[in-house]
Amino acid sequence: MMKLLACISVIGFRLMVCVHSEFIEPSPSLALRSFSSTQTRMPCRFMVEADEQVVQVTWSRQKPGGEREQIIVGHFTEGPIVSPDFLSLVQFESSDPTVDSTLLILNTKKADQATYTCHISIFPSGSFQRQISLTVWRVLRLIGCAAVPPDAVIADSGSWRVGHSGSELRCVVKGNPLPQNVTWSRKDDRLPAGVLVKEDRLMFVRPLNVTDEGVYVCQTANSAGIAKAEFKVEIGSRCLIYWKDDRLPAGVLVKEDRLMFVRPLNVTDEGVYVCQTANSAGIAKAEFKVEIGKRWPESARALGSPSETLLIIIGASVAGVLVIVIVIAIILINCHLRRKNRKLKRALSTRTEEMISLSRQVSMRRLDSFNGDLRTALEEIALIQMDSVTKGSVLSVEDRSTLSDVKGRHGDREYDSLGRPAIYTAYRPARSSRNIREIEEERNERRRRVESYVKSSSMSLVLLLCRLP
Structure with a gap:
């Protein structure tokens, strides 16, 4: 009986362990369905005892062909490690994968359809795993289910000037369903000749002219309604040459x-x-x-013929050259004259220095002659004085003879300028007295001159004697 109770207690304990150390989710053989281009959540959580620890969590998948791929690993010390082929494609939902090991497929694709395995390693209990079967569905989007009324806009290309070719108008339409038929017309008139309508385009295949002006209308329709668009064509002026x-x-x-x-x-x-x-x-x-x-055009005629213009240009060029030559000649002549003047000045200066040197030599020779023979110099001075005295005596004699002649003439009778006796005699006492006075003044003046000359000669001799050593 005691053995039976012991066995029951052991089994109960084991059952308690199995109950407390187990997967919380997913349930066994879970099948998930997900849509492409969406995020898929694959749950995986495990409950452990207090003395147990989740060491590592590993997610892997097995494709229908049997190939197994490791997706991501969560280690209790190293953290999550994603396989290179799944970078930026998957991640753990929780920041601590040892507590919550749920896997997220960020952008699910058809290639992600496979059987996924959540493998948990627990110390010291061992390893546990659960599998999840994932089926991926494609999403088919139905666009334009509701009818949309049409819309039309006219776009132009090319130049709208007289004579231009290749211009065209295009009707751009929108709507649901898309309008298929487009009609063209011209407001208040029919389309001009030579215009081609091709689907949604109105083409001017010939040169434009003023008759192509007007308002062109583009009309389209679908099951939801009708749309129109207008475009005004204005042909610009252009010269047709x-x-x-x-x-x-x-x-x-x-x-x-x-x-x-x-x-x-x-x-x-x-x-x-x-x-x-x-x-x-x-x-x-x-x-x-x-x-x-x-x-010739008027402007060319005003300027003259090309030959005349060429002659004018040649004449102006020659005149300019002559002016330049004359200016250069004047400059050269001026420079030559300046050089010549400088040469003359140098020659004159040389001659002046030579004359000054010669005069100095003559002066030195005179001084040497005076120093050599003072007696001869005194004799020369005496002779000069005697000559001046003799000259003074001769002058005095001449003056006396003149006075005696005048007196004789006045005493006896008067004579004319040729020495002949005057026929008509007249007594002129005033004239005779004036002549005598003039003679006296002239004689006194001569005497003063002789005295001044003798005095100056004496002074020069004295100065010369004083300078002698």
Whole structure:
């Protein structure tokens, strides 16, 4: 009996252990269904005793072909470790995978359909695992189930100017269901000739003209309604340039309102060129006659012919060269004259120095002569004084003879300028007295001059004697 009770207690204990150490979720053989492009949650939680510890959690899957792949591992010390093939595809729902081992497939795909295994390692109890079968369904989205009324917009391309080709209008439609038929018309008028309708496009396959102006209407419809769109075409003015009664010559380029001769002109380019333009108010034309080599434009005629222009240019160039040559010659002559003046100044300075040197030499020679023979110098001075005295005595004698002659003439009788006796005699006492006075003054002046000369000579001699050593 006691043995039976012991066995029952052991079995009860085991049962208690099995009850407390078990999976909380998932249930055995769980089958999950998930949609593609959604997040899938695969639960896995295990309850352990107080003396037990979850060491590692491992998720793996087995595809229908039998291939097994390890997805992610959660270690109690190292944390979660994702396999390289599943990076950014899966993760644990909890930050502590040893407590809650639920796996999340972030973006489920059809390839994720497989059998998944949650394997838990517990110390010291051992390992436990549960499997989950995952089926992935694709989501089919039905777009445009409700009818949407149509919408239309007209888009244009190309240039809307007179003479331009290839312009077109396109009707862009929307709606559900999408409208399939598009009709074109022109408001208050029919479509012009030469216009092509192709599906949703209205094409002007010929050059435009002013008659193409107007309001063009695009109309479309579906089961939900009708839509219209309008576009106003305005043809801009443009010159149509052509050669009257013929076509334009080769090598001539028409660029908008300009006619350009992109090659050298020749005689075949002569003719009357016509520029035609138009708008909604009417049409205008202008003509211009081109004559090659016969007539010059007014601007060219004012300037003269090319030969005259060339002569003017040559003449101006020659005149400019002459002016430059004259200026250079003047500068050279000026420089030459300046050099010559400098040479003359140097020569004059040299001559002046030579004269000063010679005069100094003469002065030194005179001083040497005076120093050598003072007696000869005194004799020369005495002779000079005697000569001056003799000159003074001669002058005094001449003055006396003149006075005696005058007195004789006045005493006896008067004579004319030739020494002949005067026929008419007249007594002139005032004139005689004036002549005598003038003679006296002249004689006194001569005496003063002689005395001054003698005095100056004496002083010079004295100074010379004083300077002698």
